[in-house]
Amino acid sequence: MKSNQKKAWLFLAPTIIFVTFFSIYPILRAFVMSFQSGSLINLNWSGLSNYQYIFSDPEFWRAIRNTLLYALISVPVALAISIMLAWFIFSRVKHKSFFETTFFMPYVTSTIAIGIVFRYIFNGEYGMLNFLLRALHLPAPNWIDDPSMSVTTIIIFGVWTSLAFNIVILMGALRNIDPNYYTIADMYGATGTEKFWRITMPQLVPTIAFLLTMNIIAAFKIYTSVYALFNGQAGVGNSATTAVFYIYNKFQIVGTPGVAMAATVVLFIIIMFVTFLQRKMMKKIGGQ
Template sequence: MPTQPTLDAAKRLGPSVHRSTDSGEAEHGSRPRRRRKFGHERRRAALLLLAPSVIHLVWWIGIPVVATFFLAFTDYDVLANTVAFNGLDNFQEIFSDPTWNASIWHTVVFTFFTVPVAMAIAVVLALLLNVKMRGSAWYRAAVFMPHVTATVAIALVWMWMFEPRLGVVNTMLGWVGIDGPVWLADPDWALTAVIIVSIWKGIGIKMLIYLAALQAMPEDVYEAARIDGASQVRQFFSITLPLLKPATFFVLVVSIIDSFQAFDQLYVLTPDGGPDNSTTVMTYEIYRTAFKEFNMGAACAQSVVLFVFLLVLMLISRRLTGKEDDVR
Protein backbone atom coordinates (compact mmCIF):
# COMPACT_ATOMS: atom_id res chain seq x y z
CA MET A 1 0.00 0.00 0.00
CA PRO A 2 1.59 3.35 -1.03
CA THR A 3 2.67 5.64 1.68
CA GLN A 4 1.23 9.06 2.27
CA PRO A 5 4.22 10.97 0.72
CA THR A 6 3.90 8.89 -2.43
CA LEU A 7 0.20 9.69 -2.72
CA ASP A 8 0.92 13.36 -2.13
CA ALA A 9 3.61 13.33 -4.88
CA ALA A 10 1.22 11.63 -7.31
CA LYS A 11 -1.42 14.25 -6.59
CA ARG A 12 1.14 17.01 -7.20
CA LEU A 13 2.37 15.43 -10.48
CA GLY A 14 -1.08 14.54 -11.79
CA PRO A 15 -2.07 17.90 -13.29
CA SER A 16 1.34 18.33 -14.92
CA VAL A 17 1.18 14.83 -16.44
CA HIS A 18 -2.27 15.56 -17.83
CA ARG A 19 -1.09 18.88 -19.24
CA SER A 20 1.92 17.26 -20.94
CA THR A 21 -0.31 14.55 -22.40
CA ASP A 22 -2.76 17.11 -23.70
CA SER A 23 0.03 19.21 -25.21
CA GLY A 24 1.48 16.12 -26.93
CA GLU A 25 -1.87 15.25 -28.45
CA ALA A 26 -2.28 18.82 -29.60
CA GLU A 27 1.19 18.76 -31.16
CA HIS A 28 0.48 15.52 -33.00
CA GLY A 29 -2.83 16.91 -34.17
CA SER A 30 -1.23 20.09 -35.52
CA ARG A 31 1.34 18.22 -37.64
CA PRO A 32 -1.21 16.85 -40.17
CA ARG A 33 -2.73 20.31 -40.37
CA ARG A 34 0.70 21.83 -41.12
CA ARG A 35 1.36 19.12 -43.71
CA ARG A 36 -1.99 19.74 -45.36
CA LYS A 37 -1.31 23.46 -45.40
CA PHE A 38 2.18 22.92 -46.84
CA GLY A 39 0.81 20.58 -49.51
CA HIS A 40 -1.87 23.10 -50.42
CA GLU A 41 0.74 25.83 -50.77
CA ARG A 42 2.87 23.62 -53.01
CA ARG A 43 -0.09 22.81 -55.24
CA ARG A 44 -0.97 26.48 -55.46
CA ALA A 45 2.61 27.38 -56.36
CA ALA A 46 2.69 24.63 -59.01
CA LEU A 47 -0.55 25.90 -60.54
CA LEU A 48 0.80 29.45 -60.63
CA LEU A 49 3.97 28.29 -62.37
CA LEU A 50 2.03 26.22 -64.89
CA ALA A 51 -0.56 28.90 -65.59
CA PRO A 52 1.43 30.81 -68.30
CA SER A 53 2.16 27.62 -70.26
CA VAL A 54 -1.41 26.37 -69.93
CA ILE A 55 -2.83 29.72 -71.04
CA HIS A 56 -0.43 29.78 -74.00
CA LEU A 57 -1.33 26.21 -74.94
CA VAL A 58 -5.07 26.82 -74.76
CA TRP A 59 -5.04 30.22 -76.44
CA TRP A 60 -2.60 29.57 -79.29
CA ILE A 61 -3.14 25.83 -79.91
CA GLY A 62 -6.33 24.57 -78.29
CA ILE A 63 -8.71 27.28 -79.47
CA PRO A 64 -7.31 27.43 -83.05
CA VAL A 65 -7.54 23.64 -83.39
CA VAL A 66 -11.17 23.60 -82.26
CA ALA A 67 -11.94 26.58 -84.51
CA THR A 68 -10.30 24.85 -87.48
CA PHE A 69 -12.42 21.73 -87.09
CA PHE A 70 -15.55 23.89 -86.72
CA LEU A 71 -14.84 26.17 -89.68
CA ALA A 72 -14.06 23.20 -91.91
CA PHE A 73 -17.81 22.56 -92.10
CA THR A 74 -18.80 26.18 -92.69
CA ASP A 75 -18.70 28.86 -95.35
CA TYR A 76 -16.65 31.51 -93.58
CA ASP A 77 -16.46 34.88 -95.31
CA VAL A 78 -13.49 36.71 -93.82
CA LEU A 79 -14.31 40.11 -95.32
CA ALA A 80 -17.98 40.07 -94.35
CA ASN A 81 -17.27 38.18 -91.10
CA THR A 82 -20.16 35.76 -91.63
CA VAL A 83 -20.31 32.04 -90.94
CA ALA A 84 -22.80 29.64 -92.52
CA PHE A 85 -22.86 25.88 -92.00
CA ASN A 86 -22.44 23.98 -95.30
CA GLY A 87 -21.77 20.40 -94.21
CA LEU A 88 -19.23 18.52 -96.35
CA ASP A 89 -19.20 21.02 -99.22
CA ASN A 90 -15.67 22.20 -98.40
CA PHE A 91 -14.30 18.66 -98.52
CA GLN A 92 -16.06 18.00 -101.84
CA GLU A 93 -14.60 21.24 -103.16
CA ILE A 94 -11.00 20.53 -102.22
CA PHE A 95 -10.97 16.92 -103.42
CA SER A 96 -12.39 18.02 -106.75
CA ASP A 97 -9.51 20.49 -107.11
CA PRO A 98 -6.64 18.93 -109.15
CA THR A 99 -4.11 21.29 -107.56
CA TRP A 100 -4.97 20.02 -104.06
CA ASN A 101 -4.80 16.40 -105.17
CA ALA A 102 -1.43 17.09 -106.79
CA SER A 103 -0.21 18.74 -103.57
CA ILE A 104 -1.07 15.58 -101.62
CA TRP A 105 0.98 13.50 -104.04
CA HIS A 106 3.90 15.95 -103.92
CA THR A 107 3.86 15.89 -100.11
CA VAL A 108 3.88 12.10 -100.03
CA VAL A 109 6.77 11.94 -102.52
CA PHE A 110 8.66 14.64 -100.63
CA THR A 111 8.24 12.77 -97.33
CA PHE A 112 8.96 9.34 -98.83
CA PHE A 113 12.36 10.39 -100.17
CA THR A 114 13.35 12.94 -97.54
CA VAL A 115 12.75 11.03 -94.31
CA PRO A 116 14.33 7.59 -94.90
CA VAL A 117 17.32 8.92 -96.86
CA ALA A 118 18.12 11.55 -94.24
CA MET A 119 17.72 8.99 -91.43
CA ALA A 120 20.04 6.49 -93.14
CA ILE A 121 22.72 9.12 -93.74
CA ALA A 122 22.33 10.36 -90.15
CA VAL A 123 22.90 6.85 -88.75
CA VAL A 124 26.07 6.43 -90.83
CA LEU A 125 27.40 9.84 -89.77
CA ALA A 126 26.58 9.14 -86.13
CA LEU A 127 28.52 5.87 -86.27
CA LEU A 128 31.51 7.63 -87.87
CA LEU A 129 31.47 10.55 -85.43
CA ASN A 130 31.01 8.28 -82.42
CA VAL A 131 34.59 7.05 -82.85
CA LYS A 132 37.19 8.87 -80.77
CA MET A 133 39.30 10.86 -83.20
CA ARG A 134 41.03 14.17 -83.41
CA GLY A 135 38.71 17.08 -84.15
CA SER A 136 35.50 15.04 -83.78
CA ALA A 137 33.75 17.97 -82.07
CA TRP A 138 34.40 20.17 -85.10
CA TYR A 139 33.02 17.55 -87.47
CA ARG A 140 29.87 17.19 -85.34
CA ALA A 141 29.40 20.96 -85.29
CA ALA A 142 29.85 21.14 -89.07
CA VAL A 143 27.21 18.47 -89.66
CA PHE A 144 24.81 20.12 -87.20
CA MET A 145 25.33 23.65 -88.53
CA PRO A 146 22.68 23.54 -91.32
CA HIS A 147 19.98 22.81 -88.74
CA VAL A 148 20.60 26.08 -86.88
CA THR A 149 21.18 28.18 -90.00
CA ALA A 150 18.33 30.34 -91.27
CA THR A 151 16.28 28.54 -93.90
CA VAL A 152 16.15 31.60 -96.16
CA ALA A 153 19.96 31.86 -96.15
CA ILE A 154 20.27 28.15 -96.98
CA ALA A 155 17.73 28.46 -99.78
CA LEU A 156 19.53 31.44 -101.32
CA VAL A 157 22.86 29.59 -101.30
CA TRP A 158 21.31 26.51 -102.90
CA MET A 159 19.58 28.67 -105.51
CA TRP A 160 23.04 29.84 -106.58
CA MET A 161 24.37 26.27 -106.50
CA PHE A 162 21.48 25.09 -108.73
CA GLU A 163 22.02 27.91 -111.22
CA PRO A 164 22.06 26.17 -114.63
CA ARG A 165 25.14 27.83 -116.20
CA LEU A 166 27.41 28.92 -113.34
CA GLY A 167 26.10 26.79 -110.46
CA VAL A 168 28.32 24.37 -108.58
CA VAL A 169 26.01 21.39 -109.12
CA ASN A 170 25.92 21.59 -112.92
CA THR A 171 29.61 22.44 -113.02
CA MET A 172 30.46 19.24 -111.14
CA LEU A 173 28.11 17.24 -113.35
CA GLY A 174 29.87 18.70 -116.39
CA TRP A 175 33.17 17.27 -115.13
CA VAL A 176 31.80 13.76 -115.68
CA GLY A 177 30.13 14.60 -118.98
CA ILE A 178 26.56 15.12 -117.72
CA ASP A 179 24.55 18.09 -118.95
CA GLY A 180 22.75 19.27 -115.83
CA PRO A 181 19.09 20.33 -115.99
CA VAL A 182 17.59 23.70 -115.22
CA TRP A 183 16.87 22.49 -111.69
CA LEU A 184 14.44 24.95 -110.12
CA ALA A 185 12.81 26.01 -113.40
CA ASP A 186 12.20 22.50 -114.74
CA PRO A 187 8.93 20.85 -113.63
CA ASP A 188 10.61 17.44 -113.79
CA TRP A 189 13.52 18.41 -111.52
CA ALA A 190 12.24 21.17 -109.22
CA LEU A 191 10.87 18.80 -106.57
CA THR A 192 14.07 16.73 -106.71
CA ALA A 193 16.12 19.86 -106.03
CA VAL A 194 13.95 20.74 -103.03
CA ILE A 195 14.27 17.18 -101.70
CA ILE A 196 18.08 17.39 -101.92
CA VAL A 197 18.12 20.63 -99.96
CA SER A 198 15.74 19.27 -97.32
CA ILE A 199 17.80 16.11 -96.84
CA TRP A 200 20.99 18.13 -96.42
CA LYS A 201 19.35 20.51 -93.94
CA GLY A 202 17.74 17.81 -91.80
CA ILE A 203 20.70 15.47 -91.36
CA GLY A 204 22.25 17.43 -88.48
CA ILE A 205 19.52 17.08 -85.86
CA LYS A 206 18.94 13.42 -86.73
CA MET A 207 22.65 12.72 -86.44
CA LEU A 208 22.75 14.40 -83.02
CA ILE A 209 19.90 12.26 -81.70
CA TYR A 210 21.45 9.05 -83.01
CA LEU A 211 24.84 10.05 -81.61
CA ALA A 212 23.35 10.60 -78.15
CA ALA A 213 21.66 7.19 -78.36
CA LEU A 214 24.92 5.50 -79.41
CA GLN A 215 26.87 7.06 -76.56
CA ALA A 216 24.25 5.83 -74.05
CA MET A 217 24.54 2.19 -75.14
CA PRO A 218 26.12 -0.23 -72.63
CA GLU A 219 29.65 -1.21 -73.58
CA ASP A 220 29.49 -4.61 -71.84
CA VAL A 221 27.02 -5.84 -74.48
CA TYR A 222 29.55 -5.18 -77.22
CA GLU A 223 32.34 -6.77 -75.17
CA ALA A 224 30.26 -9.93 -74.80
CA ALA A 225 29.56 -9.93 -78.55
CA ARG A 226 33.26 -9.55 -79.35
CA ILE A 227 34.11 -12.41 -77.00
CA ASP A 228 31.57 -14.57 -78.84
CA GLY A 229 33.30 -13.71 -82.11
CA ALA A 230 30.64 -11.39 -83.59
CA SER A 231 31.91 -9.20 -86.43
CA GLN A 232 31.33 -5.45 -86.67
CA VAL A 233 28.54 -5.97 -89.18
CA ARG A 234 26.85 -8.56 -86.96
CA GLN A 235 27.14 -6.25 -83.95
CA PHE A 236 25.52 -3.43 -85.93
CA PHE A 237 22.50 -5.45 -87.06
CA SER A 238 22.09 -7.54 -83.88
CA ILE A 239 22.90 -4.97 -81.19
CA THR A 240 23.11 -1.40 -82.47
CA LEU A 241 19.98 -1.29 -84.58
CA PRO A 242 17.70 -2.92 -81.96
CA LEU A 243 19.02 -0.58 -79.27
CA LEU A 244 18.44 2.38 -81.59
CA LYS A 245 14.73 1.58 -81.87
CA PRO A 246 13.55 4.26 -79.37
CA ALA A 247 15.67 6.92 -81.09
CA THR A 248 14.49 5.72 -84.51
CA PHE A 249 10.86 6.00 -83.47
CA PHE A 250 11.39 9.55 -82.20
CA VAL A 251 13.34 10.63 -85.28
CA LEU A 252 10.79 9.05 -87.61
CA VAL A 253 7.81 10.76 -85.97
CA VAL A 254 9.49 14.17 -85.82
CA SER A 255 10.77 13.86 -89.41
CA ILE A 256 7.37 12.94 -90.82
CA ILE A 257 5.70 15.85 -89.04
CA ASP A 258 8.45 18.20 -90.23
CA SER A 259 8.18 16.96 -93.83
CA PHE A 260 4.41 17.34 -93.95
CA GLN A 261 4.76 20.86 -92.57
CA ALA A 262 7.58 21.91 -94.91
CA PHE A 263 6.90 25.37 -96.26
CA ASP A 264 9.69 27.92 -95.98
CA GLN A 265 12.36 26.23 -98.12
CA LEU A 266 9.84 25.42 -100.84
CA TYR A 267 8.45 28.96 -100.76
CA VAL A 268 11.90 30.51 -101.23
CA LEU A 269 13.36 27.98 -103.67
CA THR A 270 10.27 27.64 -105.88
CA PRO A 271 7.86 30.57 -105.39
CA ASP A 272 4.16 30.07 -106.17
CA GLY A 273 4.44 26.29 -106.07
CA GLY A 274 7.20 26.00 -108.63
CA PRO A 275 6.87 25.62 -112.39
CA ASP A 276 3.45 24.17 -113.26
CA ASN A 277 2.74 23.60 -109.54
CA SER A 278 5.41 20.89 -109.53
CA THR A 279 6.46 21.67 -105.94
CA THR A 280 3.08 22.61 -104.50
CA VAL A 281 2.70 20.75 -101.20
CA MET A 282 -0.21 20.62 -98.80
CA THR A 283 1.03 23.40 -96.51
CA TYR A 284 1.58 25.81 -99.38
CA GLU A 285 -1.83 25.04 -100.87
CA ILE A 286 -3.43 25.71 -97.46
CA TYR A 287 -1.57 29.02 -97.30
CA ARG A 288 -2.67 29.96 -100.83
CA THR A 289 -6.30 28.99 -100.22
CA ALA A 290 -6.50 30.91 -96.94
CA PHE A 291 -4.46 34.07 -97.52
CA LYS A 292 -4.56 34.54 -101.29
CA GLU A 293 -8.04 33.30 -102.14
CA PHE A 294 -9.50 34.07 -98.67
CA ASN A 295 -11.45 30.82 -98.72
CA MET A 296 -11.09 30.03 -95.03
CA GLY A 297 -13.62 27.21 -94.95
CA ALA A 298 -11.78 25.26 -97.65
CA ALA A 299 -8.41 26.03 -96.02
CA CYS A 300 -9.66 24.64 -92.70
CA ALA A 301 -10.91 21.52 -94.49
CA GLN A 302 -7.46 21.11 -96.04
CA SER A 303 -5.90 21.48 -92.58
CA VAL A 304 -8.17 18.74 -91.24
CA VAL A 305 -7.09 16.45 -94.09
CA LEU A 306 -3.45 17.21 -93.27
CA PHE A 307 -4.10 16.36 -89.62
CA VAL A 308 -5.69 13.03 -90.58
CA PHE A 309 -2.70 12.22 -92.80
CA LEU A 310 -0.29 12.89 -89.94
CA LEU A 311 -2.36 10.85 -87.48
CA VAL A 312 -2.45 7.84 -89.81
CA LEU A 313 1.28 8.07 -90.50
CA MET A 314 2.01 8.27 -86.77
CA LEU A 315 0.05 5.08 -86.17
CA ILE A 316 1.83 3.33 -89.05
CA SER A 317 5.26 4.44 -87.86
CA ARG A 318 4.49 3.26 -84.34
CA ARG A 319 3.49 -0.13 -85.70
CA LEU A 320 6.65 -0.36 -87.81
CA THR A 321 9.09 0.68 -85.10
CA GLY A 322 7.54 -1.28 -82.25
CA LYS A 323 4.93 -0.98 -79.54
CA GLU A 324 5.00 1.61 -76.81
CA ASP A 325 6.57 -0.78 -74.31
CA ASP A 326 9.47 -1.34 -76.68
CA VAL A 327 10.08 2.36 -77.07
CA ARG A 328 10.45 3.07 -73.38
Protein backbone atom coordinates in the same frame (compact mmCIF):
# COMPACT_ATOMS: atom_id res chain seq x y z
CA MET B 1 -0.66 14.66 -50.96
CA LYS B 2 -3.67 16.84 -51.85
CA SER B 3 -1.91 20.04 -50.79
CA ASN B 4 0.96 19.27 -53.16
CA GLN B 5 -1.54 18.56 -55.96
CA LYS B 6 -2.97 22.07 -55.58
CA LYS B 7 0.51 23.57 -55.79
CA ALA B 8 1.32 21.43 -58.83
CA TRP B 9 -1.80 22.65 -60.64
CA LEU B 10 -0.87 26.22 -59.72
CA PHE B 11 2.55 25.84 -61.32
CA LEU B 12 1.09 24.05 -64.34
CA ALA B 13 -1.61 26.68 -64.87
CA PRO B 14 0.49 29.09 -67.02
CA THR B 15 1.55 26.25 -69.32
CA ILE B 16 -1.99 24.88 -69.58
CA ILE B 17 -3.34 28.35 -70.44
CA PHE B 18 -0.59 28.89 -73.01
CA VAL B 19 -1.16 25.52 -74.68
CA THR B 20 -4.93 26.01 -74.66
CA PHE B 21 -4.84 29.43 -76.35
CA PHE B 22 -2.00 28.80 -78.78
CA SER B 23 -2.45 25.10 -79.62
CA ILE B 24 -5.85 23.67 -78.74
CA TYR B 25 -7.96 26.72 -79.56
CA PRO B 26 -6.44 27.24 -83.05
CA ILE B 27 -7.13 23.58 -83.90
CA LEU B 28 -10.78 23.87 -82.82
CA ARG B 29 -11.11 27.23 -84.59
CA ALA B 30 -9.67 25.79 -87.82
CA PHE B 31 -12.15 22.91 -87.64
CA VAL B 32 -15.09 25.31 -87.26
CA MET B 33 -13.83 27.59 -90.04
CA SER B 34 -13.59 24.61 -92.40
CA PHE B 35 -17.42 24.62 -92.46
CA GLN B 36 -17.64 28.35 -93.20
CA SER B 37 -17.27 30.45 -96.36
CA GLY B 38 -16.62 34.10 -97.10
CA SER B 39 -13.90 36.54 -96.08
CA LEU B 40 -12.07 36.27 -92.78
CA ILE B 41 -14.16 39.04 -91.20
CA ASN B 42 -17.46 37.85 -92.64
CA LEU B 43 -17.69 34.08 -92.41
CA ASN B 44 -20.97 32.27 -93.00
CA TRP B 45 -21.93 28.65 -92.38
CA SER B 46 -21.67 26.63 -95.60
CA GLY B 47 -21.63 23.02 -94.44
CA LEU B 48 -19.42 20.64 -96.41
CA SER B 49 -18.97 22.89 -99.45
CA ASN B 50 -15.29 23.58 -98.64
CA TYR B 51 -14.53 19.87 -98.40
CA GLN B 52 -16.39 19.24 -101.64
CA TYR B 53 -14.29 21.94 -103.28
CA ILE B 54 -10.88 20.64 -102.19
CA PHE B 55 -11.72 17.02 -102.98
CA SER B 56 -12.67 18.06 -106.52
CA ASP B 57 -9.68 20.39 -106.92
CA PRO B 58 -6.80 18.82 -108.95
CA GLU B 59 -4.40 21.30 -107.37
CA PHE B 60 -5.19 19.93 -103.91
CA TRP B 61 -4.51 16.35 -104.97
CA ARG B 62 -1.25 17.42 -106.62
CA ALA B 63 -0.23 19.08 -103.36
CA ILE B 64 -1.08 15.94 -101.36
CA ARG B 65 0.74 13.72 -103.88
CA ASN B 66 3.87 15.89 -103.79
CA THR B 67 3.80 16.00 -99.99
CA LEU B 68 3.41 12.22 -99.67
CA LEU B 69 6.16 11.62 -102.21
CA TYR B 70 8.46 14.01 -100.39
CA ALA B 71 7.78 12.39 -97.01
CA LEU B 72 8.08 8.78 -98.23
CA ILE B 73 11.42 9.41 -99.94
CA SER B 74 13.21 12.15 -98.01
CA VAL B 75 12.54 10.87 -94.48
CA PRO B 76 13.93 7.28 -94.80
CA VAL B 77 16.80 8.38 -97.07
CA ALA B 78 17.83 11.19 -94.71
CA LEU B 79 17.56 8.91 -91.67
CA ALA B 80 19.63 6.15 -93.32
CA ILE B 81 22.38 8.62 -94.28
CA SER B 82 22.26 10.17 -90.80
CA ILE B 83 22.73 6.79 -89.11
CA MET B 84 25.70 5.95 -91.34
CA LEU B 85 27.36 9.32 -90.79
CA ALA B 86 26.70 9.31 -87.03
CA TRP B 87 28.10 5.78 -86.68
CA PHE B 88 31.16 6.68 -88.76
CA ILE B 89 31.87 9.78 -86.67
CA PHE B 90 31.25 7.94 -83.41
CA SER B 91 33.41 4.91 -84.23
CA ARG B 92 36.17 6.35 -86.43
CA VAL B 93 36.61 10.08 -85.84
CA LYS B 94 38.62 11.43 -82.92
CA HIS B 95 37.44 15.04 -82.72
CA LYS B 96 33.74 14.28 -82.57
CA SER B 97 32.65 17.62 -81.09
CA PHE B 98 34.04 19.55 -84.07
CA PHE B 99 32.10 17.44 -86.56
CA GLU B 100 28.95 17.61 -84.44
CA THR B 101 29.15 21.39 -84.44
CA THR B 102 29.78 21.43 -88.18
CA PHE B 103 26.80 19.19 -88.93
CA PHE B 104 24.53 21.11 -86.53
CA MET B 105 25.21 24.54 -88.06
CA PRO B 106 22.62 24.17 -90.88
CA TYR B 107 19.93 23.43 -88.26
CA VAL B 108 20.37 26.83 -86.57
CA THR B 109 20.69 28.65 -89.89
CA SER B 110 17.65 30.22 -91.56
CA THR B 111 16.04 27.88 -94.09
CA ILE B 112 15.40 30.89 -96.32
CA ALA B 113 19.11 31.77 -96.33
CA ILE B 114 20.12 28.17 -97.07
CA GLY B 115 17.45 27.95 -99.77
CA ILE B 116 18.81 31.03 -101.53
CA VAL B 117 22.28 29.47 -101.56
CA PHE B 118 20.89 26.20 -102.90
CA ARG B 119 18.95 28.10 -105.56
CA TYR B 120 22.30 29.07 -107.02
CA ILE B 121 23.73 25.58 -106.52
CA PHE B 122 20.76 24.09 -108.41
CA ASN B 123 20.87 26.66 -111.21
CA GLY B 124 20.71 24.88 -114.56
CA GLU B 125 23.23 27.13 -116.33
CA TYR B 126 25.92 28.05 -113.83
CA GLY B 127 25.07 26.02 -110.71
CA MET B 128 27.78 24.09 -108.89
CA LEU B 129 25.80 20.85 -108.98
CA ASN B 130 25.47 20.84 -112.76
CA PHE B 131 29.10 21.87 -113.10
CA LEU B 132 30.13 18.72 -111.22
CA LEU B 133 27.68 16.56 -113.18
CA ARG B 134 29.04 17.84 -116.50
CA ALA B 135 32.60 17.24 -115.30
CA LEU B 136 31.61 13.61 -114.66
CA HIS B 137 29.87 13.43 -118.08
CA LEU B 138 26.49 12.91 -116.43
CA PRO B 139 23.15 14.49 -117.39
CA ALA B 140 22.73 17.99 -115.98
CA PRO B 141 18.99 18.72 -115.65
CA ASN B 142 17.41 22.09 -114.99
CA TRP B 143 16.62 21.56 -111.31
CA ILE B 144 14.69 24.78 -110.77
CA ASP B 145 12.90 25.57 -114.05
CA ASP B 146 11.97 22.06 -115.18
CA PRO B 147 8.56 21.08 -113.72
CA SER B 148 9.46 17.38 -113.84
CA MET B 149 12.47 18.01 -111.56
CA SER B 150 10.75 20.24 -108.96
CA VAL B 151 9.86 17.51 -106.45
CA THR B 152 13.29 15.87 -106.88
CA THR B 153 14.94 19.21 -106.09
CA ILE B 154 12.86 19.60 -102.93
CA ILE B 155 13.69 16.03 -101.85
CA ILE B 156 17.45 16.58 -102.27
CA PHE B 157 17.25 19.82 -100.33
CA GLY B 158 15.07 18.18 -97.65
CA VAL B 159 17.50 15.31 -97.17
CA TRP B 160 20.40 17.72 -96.72
CA THR B 161 18.58 19.94 -94.22
CA SER B 162 17.42 16.93 -92.17
CA LEU B 163 20.92 15.60 -91.58
CA ALA B 164 21.90 18.23 -89.00
CA PHE B 165 19.23 17.48 -86.39
CA ASN B 166 19.29 13.73 -87.00
CA ILE B 167 23.05 13.34 -86.61
CA VAL B 168 23.27 15.31 -83.36
CA ILE B 169 20.41 13.32 -81.78
CA LEU B 170 21.90 10.02 -82.97
CA MET B 171 25.32 10.97 -81.61
CA GLY B 172 23.76 11.54 -78.20
CA ALA B 173 22.06 8.14 -78.40
CA LEU B 174 25.29 6.41 -79.41
CA ARG B 175 27.07 7.88 -76.37
CA ASN B 176 24.43 6.38 -74.09
CA ILE B 177 25.07 2.82 -75.27
CA ASP B 178 26.93 0.87 -72.60
CA PRO B 179 30.51 0.31 -73.93
CA ASN B 180 30.61 -3.03 -72.12
CA TYR B 181 28.43 -4.44 -74.91
CA TYR B 182 31.19 -3.74 -77.42
CA THR B 183 33.88 -5.03 -75.06
CA ILE B 184 32.11 -8.36 -74.69
CA ALA B 185 31.50 -8.50 -78.45
CA ASP B 186 35.24 -7.96 -79.07
CA MET B 187 36.03 -10.80 -76.67
CA TYR B 188 33.92 -13.13 -78.82
CA GLY B 189 35.51 -11.86 -82.02
CA ALA B 190 32.50 -9.98 -83.42
CA THR B 191 33.12 -7.95 -86.55
CA GLY B 192 32.24 -4.28 -86.92
CA THR B 193 29.20 -5.15 -89.02
CA GLU B 194 27.95 -7.65 -86.44
CA LYS B 195 28.39 -5.14 -83.62
CA PHE B 196 26.49 -2.51 -85.60
CA TRP B 197 23.48 -4.71 -86.42
CA ARG B 198 23.33 -6.73 -83.17
CA ILE B 199 24.24 -4.04 -80.61
CA THR B 200 24.03 -0.55 -82.03
CA MET B 201 20.83 -0.73 -84.09
CA PRO B 202 18.67 -2.41 -81.38
CA GLN B 203 19.83 0.24 -78.91
CA LEU B 204 18.95 3.02 -81.38
CA VAL B 205 15.36 1.88 -82.01
CA PRO B 206 13.75 4.35 -79.52
CA THR B 207 15.81 7.22 -80.96
CA ILE B 208 15.01 6.20 -84.54
CA ALA B 209 11.31 6.05 -83.64
CA PHE B 210 11.51 9.57 -82.23
CA LEU B 211 13.34 10.90 -85.29
CA LEU B 212 10.91 9.17 -87.65
CA THR B 213 7.98 10.83 -85.90
CA MET B 214 9.58 14.27 -85.91
CA ASN B 215 10.79 14.00 -89.51
CA ILE B 216 7.47 12.73 -90.85
CA ILE B 217 5.55 15.56 -89.19
CA ALA B 218 8.11 18.09 -90.49
CA ALA B 219 7.91 16.58 -93.99
CA PHE B 220 4.14 16.95 -94.13
CA LYS B 221 4.50 20.59 -93.06
CA ILE B 222 7.11 21.50 -95.66
CA TYR B 223 6.67 25.05 -96.92
CA THR B 224 9.73 27.20 -96.26
CA SER B 225 12.00 25.07 -98.43
CA VAL B 226 9.67 25.40 -101.42
CA TYR B 227 9.32 29.14 -100.88
CA ALA B 228 13.09 29.63 -100.67
CA LEU B 229 14.10 27.36 -103.56
CA PHE B 230 11.55 28.69 -106.04
CA ASN B 231 11.68 32.36 -105.03
CA GLY B 232 8.31 32.58 -103.33
CA GLN B 233 6.51 30.36 -105.84
CA ALA B 234 5.65 26.65 -105.93
CA GLY B 235 7.78 25.88 -108.96
CA VAL B 236 6.93 26.28 -112.62
CA GLY B 237 3.19 25.73 -113.06
CA ASN B 238 2.85 24.95 -109.34
CA SER B 239 4.74 21.71 -109.97
CA ALA B 240 6.30 21.86 -106.50
CA THR B 241 3.18 22.79 -104.57
CA THR B 242 2.76 21.05 -101.21
CA ALA B 243 -0.11 20.74 -98.76
CA VAL B 244 0.98 23.69 -96.62
CA PHE B 245 1.75 25.79 -99.70
CA TYR B 246 -1.76 25.04 -100.95
CA ILE B 247 -3.19 26.13 -97.59
CA TYR B 248 -1.13 29.33 -97.65
CA ASN B 249 -2.22 30.12 -101.20
CA LYS B 250 -5.92 29.62 -100.47
CA PHE B 251 -5.78 31.58 -97.21
CA GLN B 252 -3.42 34.46 -98.01
CA ILE B 253 -3.45 34.85 -101.80
CA VAL B 254 -6.91 33.70 -102.94
CA GLY B 255 -8.65 34.84 -99.76
CA THR B 256 -10.75 31.75 -99.04
CA PRO B 257 -9.97 30.89 -95.41
CA GLY B 258 -12.71 28.25 -95.24
CA VAL B 259 -11.13 26.26 -98.07
CA ALA B 260 -7.70 26.65 -96.47
CA MET B 261 -8.99 25.37 -93.11
CA ALA B 262 -10.68 22.40 -94.77
CA ALA B 263 -7.34 21.49 -96.35
CA THR B 264 -5.72 22.01 -92.92
CA VAL B 265 -8.12 19.55 -91.27
CA VAL B 266 -7.48 16.95 -93.97
CA LEU B 267 -3.71 17.40 -93.60
CA PHE B 268 -4.03 17.09 -89.81
CA ILE B 269 -5.90 13.79 -90.17
CA ILE B 270 -3.31 12.46 -92.63
CA ILE B 271 -0.44 13.36 -90.27
CA MET B 272 -2.20 11.72 -87.32
CA PHE B 273 -2.88 8.57 -89.33
CA VAL B 274 0.66 8.26 -90.72
CA THR B 275 2.19 8.96 -87.30
CA PHE B 276 -0.05 6.29 -85.74
CA LEU B 277 1.02 3.71 -88.34
CA GLN B 278 4.67 4.63 -87.93
CA ARG B 279 4.54 4.27 -84.14
CA LYS B 280 2.77 0.90 -84.38
CA MET B 281 5.43 -0.29 -86.81
CA MET B 282 8.29 0.88 -84.60
CA LYS B 283 6.74 -0.82 -81.54
CA LYS B 284 6.63 -4.12 -83.41
CA ILE B 285 10.24 -3.69 -84.54
CA GLY B 286 11.34 -2.77 -81.02
CA GLY B 287 9.57 -5.76 -79.52
CA GLN B 288 11.33 -8.27 -81.76
